[in-house]
Amino acid sequence: MSGVMTVSEKVHGSASAAQGAVAGNTGSRIGFENVSVAYGSLVVLESLNLTVNPGEIVALIGPSGSGKTTALRAVAGFVRPSAGRITIGDRDVTHLPPYERNIGMVVQNYALFPHMRVEENVAFGLRAKGASEDIIRARVPESLAMVGMAPYTKRYPRELSGGQQQRVAIARALAIRPQVLLLDEPLSALDAQIRRSMLDELAKLHRDLPNLTVLYVTHDQTEALTLANHIGIMRGGKLKAFGSAQSLFRHPPNRFAAEFLGRANLIPVTGLDGADGARAGVKFGAQALSAQNHHRLAKGSDCLLCVRPHDFKLQKGENDTNSLTGVVQSVQWQGDVHNITFEVAEQVLRMTSAPMSNPPEPGASITVHFNPADVTLVPEDKVDG
């Protein structure tokens, strides 16, 4: 760790100088101001407003075709907005060519030059910028050390694993000391185990380079929750939700956000009641339940009760004043968890728990308990544009 810190301090300045830089200027902030992108008559990004603050990681997640990559490519300068402004720091970069934006970018499929050794790949961006041989000699090993690839300088990409190639691609992006790093599904070509360890490494890299501003496109919610300070959830070219990873997960602002991030159970409830605002009573059929009213939904509203699968418990805890009784539909053991689906008043709900030695059988009656503090009311977005 300390060795890497030394390298990153060399790359990005000493910690105190770097803190000063963040406090004193907005050099690496990414701003989207009403950015739209159209291909012909097809609008694929619609009036996007989003800020990535200096040193933050913002993840854009959303289903395929929702416009995530388009947003990232607009920052890189590979697509031109049809309306709006893109800023990096205080600079309006909307009309600057990519090479004048000082960004590093890593895409899904490594994109290393196959005929170049690792060191030549990492030097490529520096050479393109006209860096001196002295700088190249210093920066290439520094950048490779940051991603744990220092011993591989002489290899060709074909002599590396997928994870190693992606590390080299990250080193190449960092070698030019970018103000911002754009990552477009950087882990999606890797198998599950490598992906997990790369995720840890990206988190560590960001701890080592706390001033680097990162925009991270993924469709993988685990990556977003693990890495991001803030998450934007996109659909159909629009930003449907934006917030801290914690708050979006705990208090999703709409059905789409609740379903997309964390696979929530969404139970239709009626007759919201409760005067204090923070906590409300609702009815699921005849059953009275209590929940957080974080979004301050109006008294009398019909809405959705959002319960994460791990918040249902078979053993009643002290604060688990909510309960539901249903019939078990399926029980699946997945090594470290049991997944149980059960039906309550025609709603199929899902719970996960630590592995059980005696899981309930399909067809059995089951009562689950949950804490009102763990569950939240979500508006039912009837017009789902």
Ligand SMILES: Nc1ncnc2c1ncn2[C@@H]1O[C@H](COP(=O)(O)OP(=O)(O)OP(=O)(O)O)[C@@H](O)[C@H]1O
């Ligand atoms: N060069 C292009 N010409 C025409 N349409 C395009 C072009 N590039 C992207 N699109 C369209 O723009 C929309 C958004 O694409 P984009 O790649 O931004 O989505 P995404 O959210 O990143 O999806 P994925 O997760 O599948 O990568 C899609 O409907 C896509 O077909």
